Amino acid sequence: MTDVLYFYVSLFCSQRTLVQGLPEMVSRLLGTLAGWYLVPAGLALVLFVYWFTGATAIDRAANQRVVLRGLLAALIAWILALAVKVAWLQVLSGPQWKEIVSEWACWQGPPSACPAAAVGFALSTALWRRDWRLGLGCSLAVCLWSVAQVFYGVHYSLDVVVGAAIGVGLAWWLGSMAWLDHRLGALVEVARRWMLA
């Protein structure tokens, strides 16, 4: 268990030390990129515009179902990422772990699934299933966001991998559920009554 945890926290640890000597401005820029505004607002904007896009009403309704599916996947992925964090906190709550990890140079807190990667990849995957070019663009933005979080010291690199696996897996799984289309279609129909879909 100790070996696994050590591997988890020390993978790509040396990469993080590379950026420690960067000028403050660059470091703050990295912080901005790693933060919860720039990339999330960009992703939200893509979803917002995608909601109103479509050559025909049928196309538009399909896009709207994708947007709802993406939001649902992102919400569940966020909850799962938090659950992973709670689980790690439970596992590492004993005093013996504090002694062990205190000697590790790369230790920066208990591991967790990166919520940014989980949420971002959930949205990107949902879009990818409908329009791979758009999904690819969003995935690249999420990669940038996640890498910035790793280099900024918010998460371990394997946190991002776990978060991405949760996001992609969940969105793909939800995307293959045909019955969900009917439920989401009902929501779109409600929005149509209000002339917003």
Next chain:
Amino acid sequence: MVKLIIAVFVYVVLTFLAALGGLEIAALRAGLAGLAWPIGPRYRRLGYVLGGLLIAMTFIGGLLAGLLIEPLYPLLSVPVIFLAMGLSLVVAITGAALRLRRNPQCPASTLPQGKQVDLGPMQAFFYQPAGDGPAPGLCLLPDPTALRDDLGALIQALVKDGIAVLLLDWQSLGDVDRLTLQGLVAVGISHLARWPEIDPGRVGLLGVGVGGDLALRSAAMDQGVAAVLAIEPVLSAQRPWQGLEALSTLSWFEARRRVQRWRRSGVVKELDGLTAIPSIAPRLTAVIVGCMGDSEVMEDFQVLRDGGGCFLVPAARRGAVKRATAWFKEHLA
């Protein structure tokens, strides 16, 4: 705390501008005049440039804000983004409504001067084409739930093609039920058939919107009607809801008002135009529908499709006017 409030305000404003830009581009691309703000479809390119600029400005602003002010917490960023996007939608809808009020999408056509006719409790206007000899005649039924519909272009085109038109003026009546409406249509048809310059064997019915349903139901009851055409009738109270497409020509508020009137009107349910169609055969029947036409329920009669537009403002569509005129010219003139 103050720093956090300032940060939230800045991020809301930035996201609001980006969302407004994105909405402008999406609305222009989809041709939704009721959602495009601040620039309407008339200056499409300018709208794209403005939308792009707003988005670019926001991201540069977002980068600068990240350097200068407090970052957003993960749980705070979600309400900030949703709030800003909701606000942008409200502003775009309201702004577009004000713009459309000042510059309507379909400019009003001038209604030709008609001869006023009294049909019992109701008034009507008669429009006679130029030329001698008995002409075909049409009883034109406006939508009783949309009294301000602009029928000028339709009347002008029909009269120009040699078809006399008797426009029933529902505005001269109070709140009436389905049976009264049908009775008044019957009076209009018989009046038209008795008019000296009209050929009684070539009298038709033309209805717009709910007026189309009324035309179909009246034609089923009255054997004196040689041909009936309905432009975007409701056909069934079960018709699917019109969504964003309604905003192609109308503001959100106007579209909501029209749909609500249709939905609340008991006349639509009682007329049930779809079930009247089999009773009209073998006389000529046709329906003009736009892109949202419900094709699977329209099998027993002629469906004339026109390229696009909105079923809430059928008579304002140039395509619908052309189709209607050509159809009557072919079958009545």
